[in-house]
Amino acid sequence: MKSAYSWLREYSAPDITLDEFEERLTLTGTKVEAITRFGVPAPDGLVVGKVLTCGKHPDADRLNVTTVDVGDGGEPQQIVCGAPNVAAGQTVAVARPGSVLPDGTRLKKAKLRGVESNGMILSEDEVGLASDRAGGIMVLDDALTAGTPLVDVLPIMDDVIEFEITPNRPDCLGVYGLAREIHAATGAPLAPAPWADDPGSAGYVPGAHVRIDAPDLCPRFTARVFENVTIGPSPRWLKQRLLAAGIRPISNVVDITNYAMLLSGHPLHAFDLDKVAGGELTIRRARDGEQVETLDGQTRTLDSDMLVIDDADGPTSIAGVMGGARSEVGDDTTRVLMEAATWIGPNIHRTSNLLQLRSEASSRFGDGLAPEQAMEAQIVATKLMLELTGAQLVGGTIDVGPFAKEPWPDATLRLRAARVAGLLGLSISRERQTETLTALGFGVAAADDGLDVTVPGFRRYDVTREADLVEEVGRFDLDKLPATLPKRRGTAGRMSLEQRLRRRAVDALIGRGAYEIVGWSFTDRGVADRLRLPEGDPRRRFVALQNPMSEDHSVLRTTVLGSLLDAARHNIARGNADLRLIEQGAIYVAQEGETLPHEHRALGAVLTGRLVAPSWGDAGAPKTADFFAAKGLLAATLDTLRVDWSVREKAEPFLHPGRSAEVLVHAGTEDEQLVGWVGEIHPLVAREWEIEGTVAAFEVDLDAVVAHAVGVPYFQDLTTFPPVRQDLAVIVEDAVAADDVLAAVRGAGGKLLRGVRVFDVYRGAQVGEGRKSLALALTFQAPDRTLSDEDVAPARGKIVDALASQVGGELRG
Incomplete structure (x- = not known):
């Protein structure tokens, strides 16, 4: 809500500086978002x-x-x-x-x-x-x-105040409502309401009629008729106030509806009465598929839960959202029907969202306006119509709807002094409470244990219980509230074990030069095709959003790979091609026959370009991203969590064949669980994201990994006895995976074997076609003595036998 400061001061003019004004209003909950200068920067010249x-x-x-x-x-x-x-x-x-x-x-x-x-x-x-x-x-x-x-x-110049109005305070969407807040916050006098005197009257209006067929959605509809209207430009003072509020002046009649809305907070609409077929308006529910052309020139298709204003030729407006083009006021208008009606907020909010049509009117009605405010806006508009257009008011006032027949009573709430002190921690005198509430427009009467407070119509939806009244009297004395610490009662803040382990996994990757991103949880269905996921793949079971922001964000993601590739493409397009990006976040997979999707937290990484920046001291080209670089990052994560894990060759549809593997974690010798994948992205998939060159990545189910992690490590004494290293070269078929060879060694090595790794691979004439030689480094160590060759020989023999029986290996040399 924007308003010229001079306009506010017409109704309440505190004797304070603008800085003091901003601080005082913001402290009471009516936040001043910005103060800007409107018009010319300086008047000199x-x-x-x-x-x-x-x-x-x-x-x-x-x-x-x-x-x-x-x-x-x-x-x-x-x-x-x-x-x-x-x-x-x-x-x-x-x-x-x-x-x-x-x-x-x-x-x-x-x-x-x-x-x-x-x-x-x-x-x-x-x-x-x-x-x-x-x-x-x-x-x-x-x-x-x-x-x-x-x-x-x-x-030509003024200060413009922009307020941030919360949805529960639509009364502050009008200048006079804001002036009421200024009056309560500063004690400056409040001028009489601009609708205090009405130049119109009740009674029959010749030539116009209104019927409400949906009284549950329209509590009140008021209308007045003006004849001999002269359309022309508005006076400069009115234009200035509209422009300061961000509204473009159009003509005097249209500007009057906007001015009255800004002053009272309640929207209005002006009909050219000569264009209202039959001179009668009907408020009814639309028919499914019914269409209406709105003032913005667009044709909108409606459903039966939306409300229209109808005449003899069909719908002329979408009630509470936007007027229709057919009956709009133009240069040739001489008769105007001025409408100020109240609509049920949730219905207007739904209509506006479904039609993707936001207007000043729909925003205000969606927050919930009181029926009393309709007549206030009507009175303001009447005064301006008579003053600025040369019009004559014809007859009385059309006032129909449930509220017109039986006005809603104002609620009276008991405000107890003990309750005020109990909630605020501060005793506020009854006189101060009365002063504050009266300034805000509440009715106040003394009671035995406090006050009986009558809630005005414009606060009907906001103040419904005693605690709301306590808030009203307390927010104007926030600077007097004592500063106290809340009772803790064992509520010491700390992360759970699972949170600490997830943080540890991410920190391990960041410590190795990766950058964490936060991608959208939303994506589009086309990501499944770009990843070449086959039909029936669980990652194609998307959860659709009921109200998506756009087509590109219409479903929940089933993998973090898509958002990581999006971030990589964004960086590469801007000249940053050497990337190590990681992301942890929730992914969602729809489950057949279940209402809620399966949700878990995933951890993924994408690597592109060079792993190390080039230097004059490098002998050759720097190493670039590949399968082993991604596996190294994965190892850094899983080893940090002390997870027993392994990889096994397996192709994913979006990974390069022969350069991909599935990731397994182990809870015992026989119990293993698939938790993810690692590999190089298929070049055709990388091209879908406009990425050239090798892209390596991994993704694991972080919740499953954390479940297998060692949360509390146990102390193990470090032996001071030296290890014994022995090298072993074993020849196996090319199809045998190195991991199977290592598994055979670990299974046969016994307690003395502390570690085994592959340090060389040879293929050539000395081992024969279709075979390879793996050079293994074996480390033996005992906790209580220095080992001799005789101690190691039995374990080595068992290893050789296991290699022969399990993987068909034979010693080389």
Whole structure:
């Protein structure tokens, strides 16, 4: 909600600075989001001028050369002007050289087609009083004196306050509602409400009729008829206030509806009564598939839960959202039906969301407005119609609906003094409570243990219980509330074991140079095709969003790989191709026959480009991302969590064949669980994300990994006895995986075997075609003695036998 500060001060003008105003209002809950300057940055150099002469430019048909008296006691100034309506004898607004215009332009002396120009004759848009310059230059009152500062005669500059209004306070979406808050917060007097006196009356309105067929959705509909309406531009003061609030002026009647809405907080709509077929409006539910063309020129298709305003030719407006093009006010309008109605908020909110049509009206009605406010807005609009359009009010007022028949009673709540002290921790006197509540528009009466408080209609949906009243009296004395620590009672904050283990896994990757990203949990269904997932793959079972932000974010993701590749593409497109990106986040897989999806936390990584920055000391090209780099990062994570794990060759549809594996964790010798995959992304898949070169990645079920992690490590004494290393070269078939060879060694090595690793691979004539030689480094160590070759020999023999029997291996050499 934006408002010119001068407009607010017409109703409550505190004697404080703007900084104090911002602090005080924000402290009471009516947050001041920003204070900006509207109009010209500075008034210096902007004055009233008198056009003495006006003639055509010698070298330009569209320019005029004028002499203007600017009141400085010197010679009249020559000014070249391109406006078609400039003429001798006019009183105009002039910007002298050196002045600054709203767009920041500093005016200088200039030559236009060879003719010197010492200033500018201004149009309304050039001082911030219009959104375009279609009307040419401003022509001012002839009674003004040349040289008078323009700021003294026109609203060309003002401070604009932008408030952040919470959805429970639609009463603060009006200037007078904000003034009421200022009055309560600062003690400044509050002017009478602008609807306190009504130039209209109740009674029959000839030539117009309204019928409500959906009273459950329309509590009140008020309307007044005006004849002999003259359509034209609004006065400059009204334009200034609309523009300061971010609303473009259109014509006096349309501007009146917007002005009355900004002042009262309640939207209105003006119908051209001559375009209302049959002179009757009906409020009804729309029919499924029914269409209406709205003021923005779009045709909207409705359903039976939406509300329309109908005439004899069909729907003319979408109730509470936007008026229809068929009955809008135009330049030829002479009869106006002014409508101010109240609609049920949740229905308007639903309609606006389904149609993806947001308007000032739908935003306000969606928050819930009181039926009493409709008549307040109607009174404000009536005054302005009579004052600014030359119209005559015909008859009385149409006022129909359940509220018109039987107004809703105001609720009365008991506010106990003990309850106030108990909730706030501060005793607020009954006099102070009465003062605050009265200033806010509540009715207050004394009671034995406190106050009986009558809630006004405009706070009906917000204040419904005693605690709400305590909040009202407390928020204006927040600076007096004592600072106390809450009772802890064993609520010491700390992460759970699972949270600490997840943090440890991520920290292990960050410590190795990876950057953590946070991607969208939403994606599109096309990601399954880009990943080449086959039909029936669980990762194709998406959970669809009921109200997606866009087609690209219409389902919940089933893998973090998509968002990691999105981030990689974004970085590579901007010149950053050497990447180590990681992400942990929830993924969701729909389950057949179940309402809720399966949800778990995944941890993934993507590597592209060089692993180490090039240096002058490198002998060759730096190593780039590949399967083993991704496996190394995976090992860093799983080893940090002390998980017993292994990989086994297996292809995924989006991974490079022969350069991919599944990841297993082990709870015992026979118990293993599949938790993820690791490998190089298939080049065709990488191309879908516009990535060239090798892309390596892994993804694991982090919840399953954490479940197998060692949360509390146990102390194990480090032996001081030296290890014994022995190397072993074993020849196996090419199809035998190195991991199977290592598993055979570990199973046969016994307690003395502390470790085994592959340190070389050989293929060639010495081992024969289709075979390979794996060089193994075996480490033996005992906790209580130094081992000899005789101690190690039995274990080595068992290892050789196991290699022969389990993987068909034979010793080389």
